[in-house]
Amino acid sequence: MNTIQYLDITRPTLLIDPHRVHANIQRMIEKARRAGVRLRPHFKTHQSAQVGEWFRAYGVQAITVSSLDMAAYFATHGWGDILVAFPLNLRQIELVRRLSKSVRLGVLVECAAHVEALAAAVDHTVDVWIKIDSGSRRTGLAWDDPQQIVDLARKIRNYPVLHLRGLLTHAGETYHSQHPAEVVQRFQRSNQRMNEVRQLLEQNGINGLEVSVGDTPGCSLSNDFEGVDEIRPGNFVFYDAQMARLGACRETDIAAVVACPVVATHPERGEAVIYGGAIHFSKDGLQENGQTLYGWAVLLTEESWSPRVKQGALVRLAQEHGIVHLPADVLATLSVGDLIGVIPAHVCLTVSALGVYRTLQGEWIETLVRA
Amino acid sequence: MNTIQYLDITRPTLLIDPHRVHANIQRMIEKARRAGVRLRPHFKTHQSAQVGEWFRAYGVQAITVSSLDMAAYFATHGWGDILVAFPLNLRQIELVRRLSKSVRLGVLVECAAHVEALAAAVDHTVDVWIKIDSGSRRTGLAWDDPQQIVDLARKIRNYPVLHLRGLLTHAGETYHSQHPAEVVQRFQRSNQRMNEVRQLLEQNGINGLEVSVGDTPGCSLSNDFEGVDEIRPGNFVFYDAQMARLGACRETDIAAVVACPVVATHPERGEAVIYGGAIHFSKDGLQENGQTLYGWAVLLTEESWSPRVKQGALVRLAQEHGIVHLPADVLATLSVGDLIGVIPAHVCLTVSALGVYRTLQGEWIETLVRA
Known part of the structure; x- marks a missing residue:
């Protein structure tokens, strides 16, 4: 399977x-x-x-x-x-x-x-x-x-x-x-x-x-x-990180995550660089401890994804690069070429930016944007 | 012509x-x-x-x-x-x-x-x-x-x-x-x-x-x-508003503007509502007088567009709505159904979000996004 x-x-x-x-x-x-x-x-x-x-x-x-x-x-x-x-x-x-x-x-x-x-x-x-x-x-x-x-x-x-x-x-x-x-x-x-x-x-x-x-x-x-x-x-x-942050849903109600290839790791500053930037997430964020976050980091599992990685977050976006902050023990398990999951701050913009998505079972879902 | x-x-x-x-x-x-x-x-x-x-x-x-x-x-x-x-x-x-x-x-x-x-x-x-x-x-x-x-x-x-x-x-x-x-x-x-x-x-x-x-x-x-x-x-x-703001170009070097339909006007609060939101501009902004702006307002002319309208700016973005602040005398000339121009804060994201554009002469320009 x-x-x-x-x-x-x-x-x-x-x-x-x-x-x-x-x-x-x-x-x-x-x-x-x-x-x-x-x-x-x-x-x-x-x-x-x-x-x-x-x-x-x-x-x-x-x-x-x-x-x-x-x-x-x-x-x-x-x-x-x-x-x-x-x-x-x-x-x-x-x-x-x-x-x-x-x-x-x-x-x-x-x-x-x-x-x-x-x-x-x-x-x-x-x-x-x-x-x-x-x-x-x-x-x-x-x-x-x-x-x-x-x-x-x-x-x-x-x-x-x-x-x-x-x-x-x-x-x-x-x-x-x-x-x-x-x-x-x-x-x-x-x-x-x-x-x-x-x-x-x-x-x-x-x-x-x-x-x-x-x-x-x-x-x-x-x-x-x-x-x-x-x-x-x-x-x-x-739902998405903004809604969970606001208390409008539980984290376990969030049904969407962006799988992003890890393209570089920087353990010395606690960060991974992912393929996934402003053109994929847009630039809507949420405020957490005085910082703007563009998404929450999760680990993809065999069937689904993990709860949010403690203090794991998408903290910076360039056009196609994303910078994900991760704790040292999680970073240590990641290699370039792996996938990491990001729960978008605002999923409506992510759907519109990506134009297409798929289910956990691998089925492609088309949208108006790519119709 | x-x-x-x-x-x-x-x-x-x-x-x-x-x-x-x-x-x-x-x-x-x-x-x-x-x-x-x-x-x-x-x-x-x-x-x-x-x-x-x-x-x-x-x-x-x-x-x-x-x-x-x-x-x-x-x-x-x-x-x-x-x-x-x-x-x-x-x-x-x-x-x-x-x-x-x-x-x-x-x-x-x-x-x-x-x-x-x-x-x-x-x-x-x-x-x-x-x-x-x-x-x-x-x-x-x-x-x-x-x-x-x-x-x-x-x-x-x-x-x-x-x-x-x-x-x-x-x-x-x-x-x-x-x-x-x-x-x-x-x-x-x-x-x-x-x-x-x-x-x-x-x-x-x-x-x-x-x-x-x-x-x-x-x-x-x-x-x-x-x-x-x-x-x-x-x-x-x-170029774009971020680059002009930084001094990397003159305003007259900026070669891109988004024409947006005016869908509502609110003279009482100095604002027009445009069809043009975060899915068109992304949400990258620039700081001006302590405020985040998503673009500068200009007036479309017969052949091109005007210099920036003084204090005219795209000040708020929802998914498809944009809120443009305009001085009273400019607002007074605008009706619903008119077009207004917005110089994007960050043009790279706007190109990617819109996926296609056209020249002032009306020729459509295709991009990778819509290829």
Whole structure:
């Protein structure tokens, strides 16, 4: 039987553990079911039609994507209810028109120009979500400036081809929390604000709107989804070092590791040089003891990988080089030509950078990036 | 005539100005000629066979690459003298063997395992460079531990199929300098150390070695190449905000900009949201006034782009969203659906992330990443 030590890995290769992926999916599905909310998982993390099928096997039918190209990819692979959780890109309005013919398409709007361009372009009904900034200050209309939101909702309702479906937010501030309790507090504060906006719209005669919320930290750690109709976490499918560091998952929930060839060792400074750099991991990091780390070091085992090596971390990235800090006893066992595992700081960027990955059983998984 | 405002740009698109690229190439070629050193440009920045032809037109014949796959790509495109400036990846030794049959291949070694595996694999002569750590503490044998270097050189000379060509370094510490004078000082200190190593090898009867040095900041700013046989800068072909910030180029030498659709504007906080995130720019930044910036904002003009917008910068990146800070008067002229330009902090990572780019005249340029 093939084990990962014998796979023909020659360059930085993202490996995933399907058992952990399935467990992560099942856990989130169970949580959504208990809370009575729709799970509309964000597929921007795995970006793969094959992994999409794993979700479909659990009855998932509605998905989230982060670009119109990703919507087109998953539409091609049989998904019929797709929400593009990114502000409407007017330069791709023709693609919006085309997609709206074949799938139940959801888009975000946050200004009159979005609404007008959309209404002018489509012939088939489109689900329209008003993007609300509930505190992350990235995109959307400010939750505490309700007049703008009321005006935009009324404008949308002027166009019969636009179906005003609800209010959508992403509480991105949860990612910057210091501890799990803060994640939960920020997530629930965001949900509460969304419900205040919904009430205010109701007071203005705009009824029947759904509330859609995102973010893996909040959805992983909170058990209270009061006033929420739909959740859109994505990262939970694989998790990563940032999520474990934040307490949003256990280290044993992380389902993805990058196998990297060791190309040099430097015992005198406690470091190994790996083939695996910024073009493979991107350069997103996490803070640990005042240092930026780009990943955690693990040892690949016959069937899987070890727990994190104590103080083993990817501490520096050049274009194709990575510098891994390792304790002396671990370094002593490594030779050039060996593989070492790195749990990425931010797995979404790693998937996108590598464009393809494989399971621990050696099966290649293709993604949109390399489609 | 097409101008970039009319190009069918629908998503983040890297644009390059061929006039500036040619000027950057010519300037470096002239400098190398005056200094009497070989220019072996690093093709990891542009990664493109087409841009490679621009170099070839100036008589360049020897090139540098950062991976064996990149070596194979450029070998396919007619390059016959290729140095892989990355520690020997033993897991790709079969590719080394194959490449050595058709091109003059240069590889780096820094330990006995590299030398033995290489000698066992190849039938055709390979140029071997000993990688020296002249101060950057990334890879290589420490310049101030010469016994190791002497031992390795002797070992290489034991194998007739290995041609010990020289000593190679990359003074990566120049990138972290505070001002141009510090770049020059670090570059020259590195060159001096390399020559000390060479002298020491000569004292041990190992003669005739070349010294090869890298790094765009040092090669751009220094005029003194004493004791250097070969330079391997790469980034100079396009330059970027990091290089301009360091003083390694003028802002008007930067030949690359990413055109990004504006998807939302937030005048109340002085920001525009663009389609263009960490998966397009990676997450390498530069420090400016205590803040991390991922790029500089410019306005696209009919034929090209404007100087940097005062205090216009890409200040935050999510997976596909970018947040651009802009002064009120510039923001007031922007609508959703417009394009804005971003000069990347680190262009090598942007090229790799986008995988393809186009000239200001609209011609698509393919790279290894999308080959």
